[in-house]
Amino acid sequence: MSDRAQSGRERIAALGAAPIWLPAAAAVGLLGAAAGAYELRLLAIAGCYALAVLGYQFIFGRVGALSLAQGAFFGLGAYASALLALKLGWDFVRSFPAAIALALVLAAIVGGTVLRLASHYFALATLAVAELSRIVVVEWVSLTGGGNGLPNVPGLVLLDWTVPRGWPVTVFVWGWVAVGTLLAANYSSSLYGDGARLLRAEPLAAAAAGIDQAARRMSAFLLSAAFAAAGGALYVHTLGVVSPEALQFDVMVLILCMTVIGGRNAVAGALVGALLLVHLPEWFRAFERWALLAYGAGLLLAVIAAPEGIAGAVEALWRRWLGAPPVPPQRPAAPAALAPATLPYAEDRAILAAQALGIAFGGNRALSGVTFFLRPGEILGLIGPNGSGKTTLLNLLSGFHRPDSGQIFLDGRNLTALAGWQRARAGIARSFQHGALAADLTALDNVAVAANGAVPCARVADLFRLPVGDAKRRRARAAALSALAAAGAIKIAGKLGTDLSAAERRRVELARALAAAPKVILLDEPAAGLSDAEKAALRAALREVAARGIGIIVVDHGMPFLMPLASRVLCLDAGHIIAAGTPAEVAADPHVRRAYLGTGAAA
Amino acid sequence: MSWAQIAIDGLALGAAYALVALGFVLILNAAGAVNFAQGDLVMAGGFAAIVFVGLLPLDGIAVPGLVLAPLVALAGGGAGWLIAEVAYRPLRHRPPVAVFISTIAVGIMLQHGANGIFGAAERRTPPLVAGEALEIAGLTVSPQTLAIVAAAALVILLLHQLLERTQLGRRLRAAAQDAEMARALGIPVRRLTALAFALGAGLAALAGLLLANVYFVTPTAGLAFMLKAYIAVTIGGWGSLRGAVIGAFLVAMFEVVAGRLYSASLADALLYVALLVALLLRPAGLFGEAAGRRA
Numbered sequence: 001m002s003d004r005a006q007s008g009r010e011r012i013a014a015l016g017a018a019p020i021w022l023p024a025a026a027a028v029g030l031l032g033a034a035a036g037a038y039e040l041r042l043l044a045i046a047g048c049y050a051l052a053v054l055g056y057q058f059i060f061g062r063v064g065a066l067s068l069a070q071g072a073f074f075g076l077g078a079y080a081s082a083l084l085a086l087k088l089g090w091d092f093v094r095s096f097p098a099a100i101a102l103a104l105v106l107a108a109i110v111g112g113t114v115l116r117l118a119s120h121y122f123a124l125a126t127l128a129v130a131e132l133s134r135i136v137v138v139e140w141v142s143l144t145g146g147g148n149g150l151p152n153v154p155g156l157v158l159l160d161w162t163v164p165r166g167w168p169v170t171v172f173v174w175g176w177v178a179v180g181t182l183l184a185a186n187y188s189s190s191l192y193g194d195g196a197r198l199l200r201a202e203p204l205a206a207a208a209a210g211i212d213q214a215a216r217r218m219s220a221f222l223l224s225a226a227f228a229a230a231g232g233a234l235y236v237h238t239l240g241v242v243s244p245e246a247l248q249f250d251v252m253v254l255i256l257c258m259t260v261i262g263g264r265n266a267v268a269g270a271l272v273g274a275l276l277l278v279h280l281p282e283w284f285r286a287f288e289r290w291a292l293l294a295y296g297a298g299l300l301l302a303v304i305a306a307p308e309g310i311a312g313a314v315e316a317l318w319r320r321w322l323g324a325p326p327v328p329p330q331r332p333a334a335p336a337a338l339a340p341a342t343l344p345y346a347e348d349r350a351i352l353a354a355q356a357l358g359i360a361f362g363g364n365r366a367l368s369g370v371t372f373f374l375r376p377g378e379i380l381g382l383i384g385p386n387g388s389g390k391t392t393l394l395n396l397l398s399g400f401h402r403p404d405s406g407q408i409f410l411d412g413r414n415l416t417a418l419a420g421w422q423r424a425r426a427g428i429a430r431s432f433q434h435g436a437l438a439a440d441l442t443a444l445d446n447v448a449v450a451a452n453g454a455v456p457c458a459r460v461a462d463l464f465r466l467p468v469g470d471a472k473r474r475r476a477r478a479a480a481l482s483a484l485a486a487a488g489a490i491k492i493a494g495k496l497g498t499d500l501s502a503a504e505r506r507r508v509e510l511a512r513a514l515a516a517a518p519k520v521i522l523l524d525e526p527a528a529g530l531s532d533a534e535k536a537a538l539r540a541a542l543r544e545v546a547a548r549g550i551g552i553i554v555v556d557h558g559m560p561f562l563m564p565l566a567s568r569v570l571c572l573d574a575g576h577i578i579a580a581g582t583p584a585e586v587a588a589d590p591h592v593r594r595a596y597l598g599t600g601a602a603a
Numbered sequence: 604m605s606w607a608q609i610a611i612d613g614l615a616l617g618a619a620y621a622l623v624a625l626g627f628v629l630i631l632n633a634a635g636a637v638n639f640a641q642g643d644l645v646m647a648g649g650f651a652a653i654v655f656v657g658l659l660p661l662d663g664i665a666v667p668g669l670v671l672a673p674l675v676a677l678a679g680g681g682a683g684w685l686i687a688e689v690a691y692r693p694l695r696h697r698p699p700v701a702v703f704i705s706t707i708a709v710g711i712m713l714q715h716g717a718n719g720i721f722g723a724a725e726r727r728t729p730p731l732v733a734g735e736a737l738e739i740a741g742l743t744v745s746p747q748t749l750a751i752v753a754a755a756a757l758v759i760l761l762l763h764q765l766l767e768r769t770q771l772g773r774r775l776r777a778a779a780q781d782a783e784m785a786r787a788l789g790i791p792v793r794r795l796t797a798l799a800f801a802l803g804a805g806l807a808a809l810a811g812l813l814l815a816n817v818y819f820v821t822p823t824a825g826l827a828f829m830l831k832a833y834i835a836v837t838i839g840g841w842g843s844l845r846g847a848v849i850g851a852f853l854v855a856m857f858e859v860v861a862g863r864l865y866s867a868s869l870a871d872a873l874l875y876v877a878l879l880v881a882l883l884l885r886p887a888g889l890f891g892e893a894a895g896r897r898a
Contacts, residue, residue, distance in 0.1 A: 066700050113883050119700060120637055120841070124833050125882055128875040131830065135872045249826050253711055260704060289719050296711030303704045304693045 040170045041238065042278060047173035048235035050274035053258045054180045054267065055227025058220040060256075061264035062193065064200040065217060066123045069110065070228050071252030072130035073103050077229025078236035078246050079137060079144060082153040085237070091157040096233050103229030104222055111221040116214060127249075134247040149243025156237045173234050177271070180227055183463050184267045187223070190462035191473045195449045196220065198438040205436035207420035208398055208429065209450035210516055219459055228255075250292075257295045261302045263309030272310050350409075351376045351551045352428070352520045357396055357406035366392045367575040370406070374520065374551040379542060381566030381583065382555045385595055388572040390555045391433070394522045397553075398430050399423040411519060424450075427519035429512075431526060435505030439498035443489065443508045446497055447480035448473070451515040480515050487511035488541050503534050510541065520551045527554075527561040539565045558596070559587050571595065608742055609859050615748040615817070617855030618755030622810040623828055624835040624847035625762065626803035630683075632779040632842055633799030634691050636702035640710035642829025644679060644804045647713050648811025649820030650721055651678045652728040668731035668812055672754065679808025680801040687800035692793070710825060718822040728815040751813045758809065759848065762802075766844070775799060827871075831858075834878050 056070045077099045084095035114125040137144045144150065156163040156172060163172050187193045196216055199206040203213060236242045245251075254277065262273020281291035306313045350373035358368040367389045374380050384390050395401050397408060399420035407416045415423050429450070437446045461469035484490050489507035492500065500508060506526050513521045523542075527535050542565065546552055556562055562569055562583055569586040571579040573595040579586050586592055623645055630638040652671045655678075659666055690705040731750035736743050766772035778785040778795040786792050810828075811820065832847075835854045839846025854874065861870035 064698075064700070066703060113879070117882060120703075121837065121882055123637070123703065124830075124837060125879060127830065128834075128878050132872055132875045132879075135868050135875075139868060139872075253707065256704070256707065257711075290715065292715040293712055293719060296708045296715065299711065300690060300705055300708035303701055303708065304690075307697070307701070 037166055040166050042282065044170040044173040044238045045235065046274045046278035047170070047177045048231040048238065049255065049258060049278060050177050050271050051180050051231030051234065052228040052255050053262065053270040053274050054177075054184045055224040055231070056255055056259045057184065057224075057264055057267070057270055058187070058227070059217075059224040060259060062188070062196040062200065063217050063220045065115070065220075066119060067126045067221065067224065068123055068249075068252055069126035069130045070224060070255050071249065072133045072247055073107065073225040073228035074232040074235070074251055074255065075137075075242075075244075075247035076106065076133060077103055077232030078242045079150075079232075080229070081233035082150050082236045082242050083143065085154050085157070086150060086152075091159060092233075092237060093158055096230070099233040100226050100229045103225040107222050107225030108218075111218050115217045115221060130247070130249070130252060134244060137247055138244045144244075147244060149241060149245075151241050153236050153240050153242060155240065156234075169238055173238060176230065176234060180230070181267055181271070184270070186463055186465045188265075188267060190465075190469060191445075191448060191476055192216075192459055192462045192469075194438070194441055194445050197441055198446065198449050201438040201440075202432075202436035204400060204420070205432060205512075206449075207400070208424050208432075209512060210421050210424035211449070212421045223463075253292075254295070257299045259309075261298050261309055263311030263313075265308060266311035266315060269309045269311030276310075349376065350374065351411055352397070352553075353409040354393075354397065355407045355409075357393070357403045357408070359392065359396060359401055359404050365575055367396065367403075367572075370572075370575075370577055372570055372577065372580065374553060376519070376549045376551050377546050378568070379546050379552045379554060379566045381559075381562035381569035381586075382553055382572065383558060383562065383569060383586070383592075384572035386557075388595070389575045390572055391524055392575075393572065394430060394524055394553070394555060397423075397522055398428055424516060424518075427517075428522065429514070429516045429518035429520070430522035431506070431509035431513055431524055433524045433528065435500075435502065435509055437497040437500065437505055437508060437512075439496065441497055442493065443484065443495050443497065443500065443504070443511075444477060444480050444493040446508055447483055447512045447515045448476040450512045451476040451479040451483070451517075476515075479517075480511070483511040483515035484508070486514055486541070486545065488537060502529050503531075506530070506538070507541075510538075510545075514545065514550075518550060520553070521545065522553045522555075524555050525557070527556055535561055559583060563587070605742070609863050610856075611742065611744060611748060613852075613856040613859040615751045616814075616859060617852035618752045619810045619813045620828075620831055620835060620851035620855050621848045622755055622758060622806045622813075623832040624839070624851040625759065625844060626806035626810075627832040627836050628803075628842060628844050628847045629799045629806070630803035631836070633775075633796045633803075634687075634695070634699075634702055636691075636699040637706070637833070638686075638800075638803065639703055639706040639829060640686065640690075640713060640825075641706075641803070641807050641832055642827065643710040643713040643825030644682060644807035645811040645814065645828040646717060646820055646822065646825040647682065648675050648679050648808030649728055649815030649824075650717050650726065650811075650822075651675050651808060652812045652815065653721075653726050653820075656729060666729055667733060668729050668750075668816065671729070672731070672809060672812060675812045676805040676809045679811075680805035682808070683801040683804025684797050686804065687797040691796070691800065695796075710829070714822050714825055721822065723822060725819040725821050726815065727819050728812055730816050731813070747816055751817075754809075754813065758806065762806075831855075831874075834874065837878065838881060 052070060052074045059065050059067045059070070080099040080102045081092070081095040084090040084098055085092070090098070110126070110129050114122055114129070117125055138147055140146075154162070155165065156169060163169050195206065195211045198209065199211055199213055199216055207213060232246070258273035258277050259270065261276065262271070263269020277295060280294065281288050284291065302309055308315070352374040354373070355371050357370040359366050370393060382390055382393065392401070396403050399415070399418055399422070403416065407414055409415065410423070410426055410428060413426065415426055415428075418426065441449070481490070481493065484493050487507045487510040489504065489511055492504050492508070495504070510523070510526065513523075526538060530538060542552060542554070554562060554566065559569070566583055568581065569583050570577050571586055571589070571592045573591070578591040578595060579589040581589070623641060627638060627641045630641070652668065652675050655671050655674050656666050659670070686706070686709055690709050691702055694701040694705055730747040731754060732746050734746040736745045737749075766776060774785070774790050775795050775798065777788070778790055778792045779799065782792050814820070831854050832851070835850030836847050837850070838853060839848070839850030857874055857877070858870050861873050865873075
């Protein structure tokens with residue numbers, strides 16, 4: 001199958017559960033067929049909310065940050081477009097992009113300060129920003145009309161032509177929903193979107209794959225604000241009035257309900273949620289007063305029973321009835337995309353060096369005075385009893401903790417001040433004890449995400465599906481395929497992360513480390529839980545990797561796995577290196593034997 | 604109005620906020636998640652008091668709030684227990700954000716339930732004790748102000764004794780700190796978590812009774828209370844009970860002083876700006892996270 005055909009199929013898959021489009025389209029058709037002026041206006045309003053929900057899926061769904069400012073961006077978009085039309089006489093062609101631009105600027109300022117906060121402070125800070133904007137709009141009476149709002153907002157004026165009320169307005173709004181849907185689906189199906197999924201599932205693994213968490217969250221926040229403002233601008237010109245109610249927390253709650261009930265990740269869920277919740281009070285007109293109570297109950301029910309919402313539930317049912325969707329076919333292995341990272345190299349040069357590393361957690365000194373080096377192409381074993389600091393040392397090297405003292409050099413460059421994702425891009429890759437993969441990505445894409453980290457990614461190109469984005473994805477997948485082959489995992493390239501066995505996860509993690517074309521790979525207990533045959537295969541794979549000139553540090557509990565593999569072994573105990581040398585020397589060292597109380601060092 | 608007068612008002616408001624914030628932290632520590640319905644429970648407490656006034660067979664006699672207080676607190680406790688079982692328990696193994704959302708859902712249901720039953724109009728609860736305003740050292744102090752401070756002080760003292768001095772309190776703290784370990788030691792974590800929710804919600808409801816006499820109550824009042832408790836807990840140190848009380852008094856003092864100098868809505872705006880600046884300068888909270896010794 002051609003690349004183009006395949007990428008088209010993925011785009012369709014990213015739109016969400018195929019079956020949900022049929023009832024959704026039928027619903028729009030039915031609602032439209034009723035076609036009174038009132039029903040059409042309702043349908044248009046559902047479209048405005050659908051845009052806000054599509055946007056909310058970026059920040060809340062894809063990167064998993066609970067922003068409570070989405071309603072405020074919607075309301076501000078409405079006010080901005082209305083004010084530009086009323087005060088400056090701008091038509092929609094100008095006020096629409098201006099409202100979006102304003103939201104982007106505001107989101108950039110807010111995001112720059114609050115996106116780094118931990119989740120419970122992020123939610124609070126975004127809520128404070130939302131309340132603040134509501135107060136400003138209510139109090140700035142001369143501009144905004146205060147509590148009375150702005151009446152007589154002109155309709156959707158394009159140059160000199162006003163989009164007529166009824167069908168044309170509804171079609172115009174849903175045309176923008178279609179544009180938003182395509183952009184969101186492109187994001188979802190792009191390598192950039194895959195990175196966001198890994199980020200949400202395994203933030204540390206994403207950092208180790210070279211993904212800049214702050215930048216991903218920022219771009220998702222900007223997108224969410226832009227979509228909300230677009231929805232708000234369409235809303236105000238459809239309705240003809242705006243009041244501070246558009247900025248009340250109720251709007252945020254409505255968008256949240258739509259997103260969770262419809263489905264926070266599937267693009268189709270945004271449309272389903274918006275259509276359903278806008279029309280629900282109409283269908284139960286007699287209970288109008290209680291409609292929001294029903295929203296609350298629906299939200300509670302969804303978050304407990306259907307965390308992926310209606311779209312996710314339909315998708316799961318669909319998969320159960322028809323089996324898993326076909327995985328993308330594997331392309332023939334690409335030419336060696338894994339260029340040896342450090343060839344030619346001198347055997348005696350250190351590629352990675354640690355000088356007097358120390359760190360304490362509270363009063364507990366986890367590591368002190370750890371000094372060692374690693375040569376290119378060398379396999380260095382790292383052993384020690386439980387709690388001796390092995391994983392802490394890996395975390396220091398990969399930048400998840402900052403050392404209290406000491407320095408880290410890669411290829412002569414001081415990395416001590418760099419963040420995790422920067423070190424990954426500088427050339428330090430790693431694996432994790434538990435096999436940190438995104439459950440909803442294939443093995444291939446779990447690996448490709450790291451290859452993307454090495455290649456500067458194409459956000460805008462991904463969003464608009466420009467050829468350059470597709471080309472980058474093809475290149476990343478080719479590199480991923482080679483890496484999977486090198487890790488002996490080519491056969492499982494099409495399996496979803498959730499379906500992989502423990503041994504397979506290890507291989508995929510090794511492949512992900514390789515795909516970033518690293519200089520150094522840190523492996524945290526790669527042999528744990530493997531059979532003897534699997535261990536032997538892993539050793540062979542590691543030797544091949546080392547032969548390319550990549551330095552490898554392998555953490556293990558004891559000597560048996562490392563004895564025939566490592567050229568040197570370090571032994572940690574209580575945060576100190578107590579022995580270093582060849583495996584045989586370390587195994588025979590009395591300090592090591594004492595540390596292990598005679599067990600484990602017998603190999 | 605003199606500054607001393609304002610300080611007294613701030614003290615009463617802070618006492619009521621302290622109850623809300625304490626409840627917020629109790630639930631936070633037990634569930635490891637924010638209870639977004641905390642403010643709506645305050646609102647519900649106010650309406651519960653109004654319902655009880657109607658139910659009590661005391662025709663023609665003004666029911667003092669003091670009689671209502673235990674009833675309202677119990678009703679709030681029941682609601683908290685229900686929230687623990689329905690909105691928290693099914694989600695206890697999911698990320699905290701799931702509980703955040705489920706409690707937003709509970710808050711919506713409380714708010715719009717109250718709106719459906721009582722309508723949007725302002726309501727007022729009876730004062731704790733009836734009586735004329737007192738003149739103390741040239742200041743006018745209403746008995747309600749004194750009663751709020753006294754009632755809150757008593758409740759905070761009792762809560763302190765419960766958590767620090769009793770076996771139940773020690774078990775509560777143990778369950779909050781490490782549920783798995785507590786379970787291994789034979790502590791009934793499920794019941795204690797529900798108890799923490801009940802205590803937290805009961806405190807909120809009681810605060811609702813106290814506040815709704817002075818400030819009235821409407822179905823939409825919950826969000827402001829929740830925000831203030833949230834801010835109090837943030838500036839007092841996330842997870843710290845003592846910090847929650849201090850934070851509550853700071854927030855209340857800020858509110859009455861800025862409200863006196865400018866206006867109520869500008870006071871709110873300034874509070875949010877102050878919070879954002881504080882978070883900008885200290886992203887881990889003003890006094891850090893009280894992890895490790897949370898309850």
